[in-house]
Amino acid sequence: MGTEPKAWYKAKLPPPTHVWQLDTDLEAAYEGMEDIGTGPRYLSHVRKGEYWAEYGGPKTNYMSFFDAYRVVDEDDIVDGRIELIGPDIPEQEPEVTYPLAMTIRIWGSELKEEQTDYALRGILMGVMWTEGWMFTGTKDTIWIRVSKAIAPKMSFKILGQAIRASVLTMCSIVEACEVRFVVATPEMGGADLIDEMLKETRPKWEAIEAKAREMVDEDVDMFYGCTLCRMIAPNHACIVTPSIVPYCGMVTYAACKSIYEMDPQGYIFEAPRGEVFDSMLGWYKGIDEAIWEKSGHRHKHFHLHSIIKYSTTN
């Protein structure tokens, strides 16, 4: 494991204002967070008037982003390092809005590039399941708030620790995690600074999307489904195909395939197309059967290409 941080961006960033080094023993992953709630019950919305600070969202014209990078060389990551450029939460004025870049580097001896999306979910749960945080959107559409109620005992060190603890414990294929936050104050360049970083990040996303577009539904016999949102909507299940991504935007067909291969008993399930009832509507026997089982016998039919009669829960 490396001991010196690597430069992540060519964009000229100010020096870090805070650097924290966590104990990397997995047993200590949540140490010091005993008075902060974690888990699905803390998935919440923080409303106007309730937030201490918000990052991204409409007031910044969505000029913020969140991304995870797989590190190939173990020596290029400093496990447990949390770096903040900009003011920490207690140093911010109440009800401020800042553009934010939240970048996470992960490494695992067997972690493959196509498994990064799987790890991304573990990372996201680290934010969403931490008491007092609201997180919506993905990539460059994020909107995050931290509540006034939790602000007195919250810092980016704790958020980074929660992210690392979540991804290492939920995705055992990830063995190291390094987190960097950039809170772009006007003095640091605000949205323009984030824009410079985004210029380096967007080509990677575009390459992934271009690769995904190469495949169409007709190329495969097996689709996939996701039931992760059952924790908030008990009968919900999405169907993901090469051409159809769920509204959350969190998984692609390729990511579902790789998640299922790693965790066949998990929240991603196989949905074979089976007999074609109506290709125009996207109505398939195999999808009907899978969704009937996975929706707790709530949905008998799904038309993947129509919202008129039997729309999906996507």
Ligand code: SF4
């Ligand atoms: S794919 Fe569907 S069930 Fe899975 S996280 Fe997204 S919206 Fe929720």
